[in-house]
Amino acid sequence: MKNILIAAGGTGGHLFPVLAVVESLKNMLPEVNFEFFGRKDKIEGRIVPQLGYKLHETNFKGIVNFYSFNTLKMPFQLCSATLSMCNIIRKNKIDAVICAGAYLSLPPGIAAHLTDTKLILMESNVNPGKAINFLANKADLIFTSFAETQNFFKPNIYNKLKCYGNPVRQEIIKKQNKKEAVEKFKLNPKKPVVLVFGGSLGAKSINDAVLKNLEKFEKSNYQIIWQTGDIHQFNIDKLPQNIVVANFIDDMATAYSAADLVVSRSGATTVAELCVAGKPSILVPLPSASNNEQYHNAKVLQDNDSAILIKNSEIEGTLYNLIENLLNNTEKLQFMSNQALKLAHPNASYRIATEIIKIF
Secondary structure (H helix, E strand, O other): OEEEEEEOOOOHHHHHHHHHHHHHHHHHOOOEEEEEEEOOOOHHHHHHHHOOOEEEEOOOOOOOOOOOHHHHHHHHHHHHHHHHHHHHHHHOOOOEEEEOOOHHHHHHHHHHHHOOOEEEEEEOOOOOOHHHHHHHHHOOEEEEOOHHHHHHOOHHHHHHEEEOOOOOOHHHHOOOOHHHHHHHOOOOOOOOEEEEEOOOOOOHHHHHHHHHOHHHHHOOOOEEEEEOOOOOOOOOOOOOOOEEEEOOOOOHHHHHHHOOEEEEOOOHHHHHHHHHHOOOEEEOOOOOOOOOHHHHHHHHHHHOOOEEEOOHHHHHHHHHHHHHHHHOOHHHHHHHHHHHHHOOOOOHHHHHHHHHHHOO
């Protein structure tokens, strides 16, 4: 029996790729036990127990405001959480620790080093976050999603890097029939479809751009599937018939299959899904991202001709014309789609799991 401790959470972008690897590991190693480290009030607090895994809860927080009392307390909280993790690793006979970045990775990652336990890191973004950078020297393996990530590490780390891509959900890898997917949204399968979303919470700049151009979109010959996000509510007297609005889309696999073009943020999971789905995109990086990671993610896709990168401040004035120009150029859309597929890693979770097994 192998015991693996996982630190992944805070957002779905950290949690879901690791869960995909967990599923592959379970298929390859039936005798394996998984335990998680995370916060009860974050996404892992809801998802992990539902899946039947034990969650070692923590109150450890990242730095929200540098000039605050909580920042002064952080070193002491980190020491306390790390000592707690050392005890858990020894008591539960943990064989390996997998960290997916963000502040949650620090206590288990440091504890793995102190207890001489195998440490595996997963970095989904092009540029590694502060936690991954800090733990890199201590890691046995570092899995990256982009070849460009190597440029952000020192040469002594290169032998640990494995660029296998960011694992995505199987339902997105298994593409659906486009006509059937469009019809599920009660739209016309003979007209192009644009999928617009900004993550589960939504993106204000993207939503404002859609609202500003609503009359133009109504007169267009294409249709829009628009996920506004949970925190954005709009009072629209009469919604155009060619626009379907939802606060949240549970079935993103169908939404991707229906789309000819996607407008979205450029988080690591979204970018990986766009590539696997082979979707041309207009990407609007979140400007407040702590490490500017969304810009770097989008830049790689733009440099590989699969996406167009637009600044957050410019999207409102350019969105309509961009969509018009792309949908009127089917050759370019197809080229962008092919380029996206070249960046895809549909077997990422299997390849990562295979490498992890080798170090036991």
